[in-house]
Amino acid sequence: MKISEVSEKYNLSVDTLRYYEKAGLLPNVQKNAGGIRDYSENDCNWVEFIKCMRGAGLPVAVLKRYIELFQQGEQTLGERKQILIDERQKLIEKRDTIQATINRLDFKINVYEQTIVKREKELLQGK
Amino acid sequence: MKISEVSEKYNLSVDTLRYYEKAGLLPNVQKNAGGIRDYSENDCNWVEFIKCMRGAGLPVAVLKRYIELFQQGEQTLGERKQILIDERQKLIEKRDTIQATINRLDFKINVYEQTIVKREKELLQGK
DNA sequence: TCTTGACCTGAAGTTCGCTCCAAGTTGTAT
DNA sequence: ATACAACTTGGAGCGAACTTCAGGTCAAGA
Numbered sequence: 001m002k003i004s005e006v007s008e009k010y011n012l013s014v015d016t017l018r019y020y021e022k023a024g025l026l027p028n029v030q031k032n033a034g035g036i037r038d039y040s041e042n043d044c045n046w047v048e049f050i051k052c053m054r055g056a057g058l059p060v061a062v063l064k065r066y067i068e069l070f071q072q073g074e075q076t077l078g079e080r081k082q083i084l085i086d087e088r089q090k091l092i093e094k095r096d097t098i099q100a101t102i103n104r105l106d107f108k109i110n111v112y113e114q115t116i117v118k119r120e121k122e123l124l125q126g127k
Numbered sequence: 128m129k130i131s132e133v134s135e136k137y138n139l140s141v142d143t144l145r146y147y148e149k150a151g152l153l154p155n156v157q158k159n160a161g162g163i164r165d166y167s168e169n170d171c172n173w174v175e176f177i178k179c180m181r182g183a184g185l186p187v188a189v190l191k192r193y194i195e196l197f198q199q200g201e202q203t204l205g206e207r208k209q210i211l212i213d214e215r216q217k218l219i220e221k222r223d224t225i226q227a228t229i230n231r232l233d234f235k236i237n238v239y240e241q242t243i244v245k246r247e248k249e250l251l252q253g254k
Numbered sequence: 255t256c257t258t259g260a261c262c263t264g265a266a267g268t269t270c271g272c273t274c275c276a277a278g279t280t281g282t283a284t
Numbered sequence: 285a286t287a288c289a290a291c292t293t294g295g296a297g298c299g300a301a302c303t304t305c306a307g308g309t310c311a312a313g314a
Contacts, residue, residue, distance in 0.1 A: 002261085003261075004260070013302085013303080014261090015303055015304080016303085018262090018263090019303085031262095034262090035309080035310085036260090036262075036310075037262090052228060052231065054301090055224055056227075056228035056229075057225070058228075059301095061300090077239060077242060077243050077246070078243060080239065081236060081239035081243065084235055084236050084239065085236055087232065088232040088233065091228060091232070092229060094225055095226060098183050098184070098225070099222060100179075101182070101183035101218060102183075102215055102219060102222065105215040105218070108211055109208060109211050109212055112208035115204060129291085130290090130291075140273075141290095141291090142272075143272065145292090145293095146271080150271090158292095161280050161291085162279080162280080162291080163292075164291085164292090181271090186270080186271095187270080
């Protein structure tokens with residue numbers, strides 16, 4: 001698969017794909033004789049994984065470390081699991097922070113709604 | 128209230144507080160004859176609001192716009208309400224993205240756990 | 255064969271949100 | 285009066301995650 005196809009498939013720019021590769025997130029992408037990338041199905045699965053994790057805000061450096069460990073084989077299973085547990089915990093905190101802010105916005109939006117309705121009524125009564 | 132006290136109260140650095148002010152998020156902080164800031168209770172409430180919104184990831188530029196409109200009085204009620212509705216919607220999407228990633232991590236962590244337990248058993252059996 | 259578009263590289267540039275620095279002023283305790 | 289900590293400003297610097305650029309190579313169609 002060419003880089004433009006992967007770009008289209010996952011809605012990531014070709015620049016971002018090359019950037020991820022340079023950053024160590026896609027260490028296995030093969031190149032043909034002419035130096036042109038040919039993404040395997042496995043590469044694509046990694047792209048999809050990285051896109052998902054980045055979408056939730058996991059830092060590139062953390063993903064790089066995870067992939068590094070993955071490359072090293074089974075003796076890193078524990079460390080990899082711990083990374084995922086740590087990041088999961090951070091996401092839970094982030095989600096809860098966001099939820100609290102949504103609740104606050106809900107309240108504020110309601111106050112605005114009521115105020116606006118009140119102002120409209122006053123206007124109709126020619127106050 | 129002095130800047131150091133506000134900094135302590137809301138756990139924001141004095142640099143951040145001055146940055147927010149320069150960025151237009153705290154337009155009303157008064158200064159005494161010597162040029163030293165004196166935060167009112169109202170200023171503090173804005174600091175708290177900004178801290179909360181920034182904590183959820185609302186951009187400084189959006190908050191600046193919101194505060195600008197607030198300064199302009201009642202004729203901007205509708206526009207202000209719309210900003211909050213838009214940002215609320217983005218937060219909901221962000222929260223859902225994060226939740227989906229948490230679920231994915233939960234699954235992956237379980238797979239790791241099972242794999243690790245399996246490897247340990249094999250080790251005990253001298254495989 | 256020629257052109258054109260997609261690909262390549264390394265490096266520089268951009269945006270965001272702070273964070274730090276230099277150099278100077280103010281307020282307070284002794 | 286003197287020290288010294290806390291305050292002030294404008295501007296530079298930083299880390300993260302891209303994004304763009306310059307200059308070149310490659311592959312396919314007319």
